[in-house]
Amino acid sequence: MAYAEKVYKVRNGKQTKQFTWRCRYLRPDEKWGSRPGFPTKKLAEEWGEAQETAMREGRWIDPNLSAKKFGVFTKDTWMKAQAVRGRTTMNQWERLEAHILPEWEHTPLIAFNWFDVEAWARKVAKTAARSTVKDCVQLMARILNGAVDAKHLAVNPLAGRRLTGMPADTAKKKP
Known part of the structure; x- marks a missing residue:
């Protein structure tokens, strides 16, 4: 049922001879x-057929949901679904607002990968406690697990990953 359409490019309000293909x-x-x-037309049709096959098999992920921003999903969907547990919820919001959302709020869910998250964690570890950084990464992994469960992502790129080789805490301990 999927098909391809020719889409002509427009320059200065006039249709050009250049075109790409759109899958419907x-x-x-x-x-x-x-x-x-x-x-090419063939690539557009193959992509559409792959989408329809995934739908029939029950494993289709809507590309529009995968493109949803991390901050929107976190605030509007994931945090609202969490059971209110007093200090735990306050800690989650604290981690989100202080560390996670400033960096990741506008990132599409589909764009997450371990390499970028680990590099970010190492950068944050220069100014925050190691336990805080690990909490932040674990919270992000739980949120992305929620995105998988809500059928926004096919897999969680942070699932089962651990931060290793983090720098030692630089804060001096009180005697």
Whole structure:
């Protein structure tokens, strides 16, 4: 049922001879979805067929949901679904507002990868306690697990990963 459409580029309000291909596919809600920018008709059709196969097999992830920003998903979906547990919720918001969201709020869910998160954690570890950094990464992993469960992502790129070789805490301990 998926098909490809030619999409001509426009320059100065006039159609040019250059074009790309857009895939159109039928979504589970019986509405048409699309994805532009394919260089060939065959690639557009293959991508659409892969989407429809994933839908039939029950493993389809809506590309629009995967593109949702981490901050929006965290605040509007994940945090609202958490059971209120007093200090735990306060700690989560503290970690989110002080460390996580300033860096990751506008990042699409699909864009997360371990390399970037580990590099960020090492940068944060220069100014924050090692336990705080580990808590932040664990919280991000739990949030991305929620994104997988909510069918926003197929897999959690942070699942099962551990920070290793973190620098020692630089704060002096009180006697």
